[in-house]
Amino acid sequence: MDEAWGYIAEWSPELAFAALETLKLTFLSFVVAAILGVPICALRVSEVRGIRYFAASFIEIVRGLPILVLLFLLYFGLPAILPSLRWSSVACAVIGFGLQGGVQLAEIYRAGLGAIDRGEREAALALGLTPLQRLLHVSVPQAFNVSLPPTGNYLVGLLKDTSIASIIAAPELMLRAKDLSSASFMPMPIYIFVALIYFVMSYPLSVALQRAERRMARA
Structure with missing residues (x-):
């Protein structure tokens, strides 16, 4: 056990750097998802039936693919074609x-x-607000309050799901843990330590989101 603790102390700087890479990957992925979600949502609620059906089909196809399959298609399949x-x-x-x-x-x-x-919405139009003003001043603030809890849950889940990116050799925490495990033949101490690192990263995020939800509810 003492030997394991000695190794963990030696590996801590490497795993800490890998944890920062995991946080960076999570942040970038969330930004891309948050930006893409807006136009996809706009297409999904379009008044044009064809556009609405196209968006719904696209959502179901992408959502139905396991993330591992999607990563393989992007990393291995796409370069084979283009x-x-x-x-x-x-x-x-x-x-x-x-x-x-x-x-x-x-x-x-x-x-x-x-x-x-x-x-x-009808009251906003009766007051003379334009559709854009109604969206910005009436719909978006209330929709944000409703969407905050599930968005927070998605963000916490995304932080943990980034470990799947180790399959395509993305330099994040799980990949570094696998490398250290293979080199030391001590997988159990490493993965227990990595599990603690994931908890240390995800728990404060969950607490911060819960506090934000309570503040929004009071407001």
Whole structure:
């Protein structure tokens, strides 16, 4: 046991750096997902039936793919068809997680907009607000309150799901743990320590999101 603790002390700087890479991957993927979710949601609630059906089909296809399959398609499959589109493992991970997260957030946004009472929208129009003003000053603030809890849950889940990116050699925490495990033949202490690191990263995020939800509820 003393030997294991000695190794953990030696590996801590490497695992700490890998944890920072995991946080960076999570942040970039979330930004891509949050940005993509807006136009996908707009297409999903379009008044044009064809556009609405196309968006719904796209959401179901992307959401139905396991993230591992999506990463393999981007990292291995796409370059086989178009060699010029050979991206790094980090870029493929950000695009893959961002794309799948985008369709999930689009549905969350849509649910938030759908939760607004129709009478409030009609009252905004009766007051002379333009559709854009109604969207910015009436719909979006209320939809944000409704969408915050599921968006927070998605973010916490994304932090843990980034470990899957180790399959395509993205330099994150789980990949470094696998390398150290193979080199030391001591997988149990390493993976227990890595589990603690994931908890240390995810728990404060969960607490911060819960506090934000309570503040929004009081407001």
